[in-house]
Amino acid sequence: MGYQNEAMNTRDRLIGAMIDLVRQKGYDAVRVEDVCAAAGVSKGAFFHYFKSKQEIAEIAADTWRDNSCGLFASMGFVQGDDRDASARDKLLRYVDFRISLIEGSKEIYEFCCYAGTLVQEVHATHPDLNDRAAAGIINHVAQLEPICVEALADAGRDVAEAPALARYFQTVMQGALLMAKAYRTPDAAIFSLRQFKTHLALLFDGSRPKPEEPSP
């Protein structure tokens, strides 16, 4: 889940390093020299490509949004292999996917949300940056909404609550990540996401989710 590698050009390595470091330490605690060191370049290179620390953070927010958007779109939830799966299944599988991302990480920052981390920290101090980061979150909610509409319709529920349900996805994801930090273990996030699955199953089926993967 590293956001940079050798093959990238300098600019992209800097952006990738920025994303990784902010997810680890937060915006303010990251020094531009840290970013340079992580990308293996000098301060001169940094300010050649970006006019300020805030600018790279904003551009990184766009990158994050595009990557999240692309990842989600490419994994068959919107279209693709699971084109024929029910909306209900898509949503539950998506939660499973997020759980698997957490389980596959060694460090908490690896599954942290760049956008969520930023929003929490810079909401009042850097309004422009906050809004760029928030766009990633809002964008993802918009992606989920049509699937929620379909799933609610299939379940015979009021479609009008789809926007709230889509937002609720992000609410739980972001809250789960915070809990992982509070408890200092990814398990705290996983527990919350499993609880969320129970909610979804009740909402769509009026019952528990079928145990596709047994809980350890």
Place this chain on the structure above:
Amino acid sequence: MGYQNEAMNTRDRLIGAMIDLVRQKGYDAVRVEDVCAAAGVSKGAFFHYFKSKQEIAEIAADTWRDNSCGLFASMGFVQGDDRDASARDKLLRYVDFRISLIEGSKEIYEFCCYAGTLVQEVHATHPDLNDRAAAGIINHVAQLEPICVEALADAGRDVAEAPALARYFQTVMQGALLMAKAYRTPDAAIFSLRQFKTHLALLFDGSRPKPEEPSP
């Protein structure tokens, strides 16, 4: 919801100012001179009572925890007026209470969680501070757990999921606050909490919550 007033002594005013400012701007962005100005004292007074910025943040975390704990305990959820209310009702009413707190606030920071804000920001950079803040969150989860046990038992559900459910409360609360920041409106948090109520009602009743207060 201001955390300091004229009548308090210098030390408590400083702690209250710290809490308010951190909830507005985050830990790093708050300068000790800001805290002094908000409390109406000088730097000399600040360092007379606290040996460092981190120390006041840690002590403020304890204050926050104790106040949250006390508030929760004093409002009849654990004991008191609603001693005879069902656990199910206590939990739903608690969510309503949190919603009312948000509705009664003009600024987002007024209903923000000092502990949650800190945990997000200082998780990796200030481990000790993180843990002191996290204690408030974990403590609150522990308060909710016995009520969850009771509510689940009453509903004929598996009591073993009570710890996960109690944690889920915090997950949703914290996530909802982040969403309010992302959308720049308290409504985003309220929507999520209402969705959460739906979840709880399904879990306990297998149906929608009775509309005690009509949704606007």
Place this chain on the structure above:
DNA sequence: CCCATAATACCGACCAGTCGGTATCATGCT
């Protein structure tokens, strides 16, 4: 007088951003 409380002046580390410079590569002219 003494101690707690508080104010002011000051220090020094830290860090975003600057700036003068070099290296590399593309282009076009002869």
Place this chain on the structure above:
DNA sequence: AGCATGATACCGACTGGTCGGTATTATGGG
């Protein structure tokens, strides 16, 4: 090819302001 021209990429010493923390001094109650 050879060379001038210039653009892009990159370097790292330096600066100027910020801010946590300290040293020193003032005040006032017991």
